Amino acid sequence: MGKVTVISGNEACVEGALAAGVRFFAGYPITPSTPIAEGMSRRLPPIGGKFIQMEDEIASMNCIIGASLAGLKVLGATSGPGFSLKEESFGVAMLMEVPCTVIDVMRVGPSTGMATMPAQGDIMAARWGTHGDHPVIALAPSSVRECFELTVKAVNLAERFRTLVFVLTDAILASLLERVEIPDSVETVNRPRPTVPPAQYKPYQITPDGVPPMADFGAGYHWYASSNMHDERGFLATDQHAVAWTLAQRLRDKILKHKDEVTFYSTEWMDDAEVVVYAFGSTARSARAAVKMARAKGIKAGFVKTQTIWPFPEELVSKIAEKARTIVVPEMNMGQMVEKVREVVCGRAKVVSVARVDGILIPPAEILEAIK
Amino acid sequence: MAKVAIKKTSEIRAEYYRPNSFPTIWCPGCGIGNVVASMVRAIDTVGLKHDDTVVVTGIGCSGIIYNYLNFDAYHGIHGRAIPVAVGLKLANPRLNVIVPMGDGDSSAIGGNHLIHAARRNIDITAIVVNNSTYGNTGGQFSPLTPTGSITTTSPFGNIENSFDLCELAKGAGATYVARGATYYSRQMIDLIANGIRHKGFSLIEVISQCPVQYGRRNKLPTAVDLLKWQKENTVSVTRAKTMSPEELKGKFIIGELVNIEAPDQEYTARYERLIEKARSGGKS
Structure with a gap:
């Protein structure tokens, strides 16, 4: 039996992330997502997690990428303008295959738009915002309960597929109060980690599943995480057409071949x-x-x-x-x-x-x- | 200055360099290789645990430094090496995080991150290879390019003032700041080693040479010309104290500029105390 409580969508995102095992959050204040950062700053330290308020949105995204490489489950949260600012870095998480979850509390855009008003205008930004071709998983809750559930799912999918996952909420859900039951525990997923000795480890190995095991930095595997096109070992492949094409297809297929695992309706x-x-x-x-x-x-x-x-x-x-x-x-x-x-x-x-x-x-x- | 133990180059290579990664991509006469060699010597001197050491880079000629070494390494986008390093260090404070960057990467696109990492005094070691140019993109002026320089985007001479990056880091709160030059490679090892040893944010600016993209457009066409220029335009911290501001104009002061020992004021140390406080219900 879980705990029954009345909370907002933003608070439910915080609870969902914590239940899923998120222990690192980096963010920058922006309406209407700020309460997620506030919640994380309050909730993480008592359980030994880390919250850091960075100097800007771009820094926040890169900071969670770094923390994820160190082995933690990570979360970022932002709204429209911040989402735009982070977009180059979204591509890093996707190409480098670093599990990250980012919540976008959608507000009216473009630009500053209407900061406190709801919108669903970031659908295509989530799909194509960062340049180049890339896989995307984006989930959208429609209630406070779903804010909790889909944040859990998003964190799990990020780990499962070694990728970036978006949760697209909006300014209504952000402050909507609803009765939710927070379960005592939820099903969690950890990223695949290598079982081979370091000398045999390939951080971008082509596996039947399409998702290569990922070693934590500092675990003795001495691997390269590269935002350039790279081969299976993570070495630069910026002039190797076949390697680049193989990588691009694997990134696409690792999601599309498992559509049943990411489709919820x-x-x-x-x-x-x-x-x-x-x-x-x-x-x-x-x-x-x-x-x-x-x-x-x-x-x-x-x-x-x-x-x-x-x-x-x-x-x-x-x-x-x-x-x-x-x-x-x-x-x-x-x-x-x-x-x-x-x-x-x-x-x-x-x-x-x-x-x-x-x-x-x-x-x-x-x-x-x-x-x- | 601390004594540097001299290991054979072959030993250093076998221990820290990735096999079959040579030759490097850098142009003939480039100083980045000297900086890498000093950085690796410094890591060896300090005796960092290999598994716990991480190299984080951004974009530019210096962004490729990781590619020849066998540490866990991150090579990401332009200007964002520092926030990635902050995430790694905060997530796992056991890691030794070393961030080599170029002058453009660190002072232009990544300048905001540099000053805030300095302000937080988080224990990462930033090494800025200052070769006065964006070499990778063909020789444009950077915020550290001397005024008056001819570059591909200042064909009539650069009219912008340049940053004193060391003063900037000092003003922002860095607790270890040093400047070296590739001409003084032995000193560079000591400066980087002390930066690594230092518990807090360390910035080591290394004045380096780029004959191909910078020197040849500025009447310093060879590495030798640029190294001589370094010798003539640098003064030691000790000598600088005897010189007037007029005499110091246009000169680069080299050596340790800031070294404040306050390990308990380092960010991750503070964070550990924050966690203790939060765990005890907010009371300290």
């Missing part, structure tokens, strides 16, 4: 649904209410809430398109997710976008209009 009223609302994050709350209202009016509406933003759940959306006449995609941006839905649906169903960027959670009535 739920469905309701789908058996006879003709109009399906495909939603995520805070918007999913309005969307579910809208579908309920539609059902009350006798409309055959269905509801799909995806927790996995990236990799895009193509099979799921394809399956919806086979049966549904219309797919409604509400989101607090100018239509980012809907583009991906349209691409996968490919004309098999009508795709309707409900999109706005004014810091207001899309009301159920607006989504209901689209369902009709």
